[in-house]
Amino acid sequence: MRHMKYIFIFLISLLVSAPVYAQAVHVAVAANFSVPLKEIAQAFQVKTGHEALVSVGSTGKLYTQIANGAPFDVFLAADQKRPRLAEEKGLAVMGSRFTYAMGKLALYPASSPDVLTQGDLVRLAVANPKTAPYGQAAVETLQSLKLYVPLKDKLVYGENIAQTYQFVATQNVDVGFVALSQVVDKPDKWIVPAHYYQPIAQDCVLVKDSPAARAFVDFLKGETARAIITRYGYGG
Structure with a gap:
């Protein structure tokens, strides 16, 4: 017992x-x-x-x-x-x-920022800069490149960086600013220089x-x- x-x-x-x-x-x-x-x-x-x-x-x-x-x-x-x-x-x-x-921010798919100044660019995806820091970084990058005003009407806003990437992956936009982590294994990306946006x-x-x-x-x-x-x- x-x-x-x-x-x-x-x-x-x-x-x-x-x-x-x-x-x-x-x-x-x-x-x-x-x-x-x-x-x-x-x-x-x-x-x-x-x-x-x-x-x-x-x-x-x-x-x-x-x-x-x-x-x-x-x-x-x-x-x-x-x-x-x-x-x-x-x-x-x-x-x-x-x-x-x-x-870190990346432009995808792209080998350089030149894609942003090509005449056939119709839509550019960025995350909502009001709620997503990567979206704010994308806006700052466009401002650094002096392209924010020319491209303002072509911006398509994702609710967050995941949705922004989906816009690009499903080809609903031509190109997009995404997190490097999302495309780290993709060859066709432009890693945005860090001095273009706030850390x-x-x-x-x-x-x-x-x-x-x-x-x-x-x-x-x-x-x-x-x-x-x-x-x-x-x-x-």
């Missing part, structure tokens, strides 16, 4: 402790980083047992959702502004913010504190995640 008692206690302890060690982490991520994050989430689960549940959108819209009480644990933005605001407004854990990647420093912030969320943030800072981030064309 004593042995049966110990076995019963052991089984109960497993049932009670399992949720503590294997938890879900709700991650809100800017659209440009959705594909790298998929790989990172898989590696994270293999190492820790925790599952990252991902919600993708534009940085501006994700921030609005967080401000309205969306149940996210971690916010991976495409800028520094929204994570900083989240801390300042008490929507995130103060002091948890850090830069996880430096984004796209992408910050992460902890929205809700928990052991699993902390584990995800620590993993994002680690060597495995850093290697994936670099492979997708991001700067450190």
Whole structure:
């Protein structure tokens, strides 16, 4: 009987402790980083047992959702502004913010910016500059090239950088400004020089504190995640 008692206690302890060690982490991520994050989430689960549940959108819209009480644990933005605001407004854990990647802009399909001045250009896709930092970078690039005014009426706005890429991939537009991470393996792209736009420093912030969320943030800072981030064309 004593042995049966110990076995019963052991089984109960497993049932009670399992949720503590294997938890879900709700991650809100800017659209440009959705594909790298998929790989990172898989590696994270293999190492820790925790599952990252991902919600993708534009940085501006994700921030609005967080401000309205969306149940996210971690916010991976495409800028520094929204994570900083989240801390300042008490929507995130103060002091948890850090830069996880430096984004890069690309024109696709194109080998140079000359495609923008060709007479047969009808539609040019950019992400919405009001909510998507990559869209703002695209506008700044056009301004640097002194092409914003001439091309203004040809711009087609994607809700986020993922939709912007879809416009190009489905040939609904002639060319588009996208995240380098989306076309890093494509030969026909023009990587926009960094001095054409303000740096796209992408910050992460902890929205809700928990052991699993902390584990995800620590993993994002680690060597495995850093290697994936670099492979997708991001700067450190």
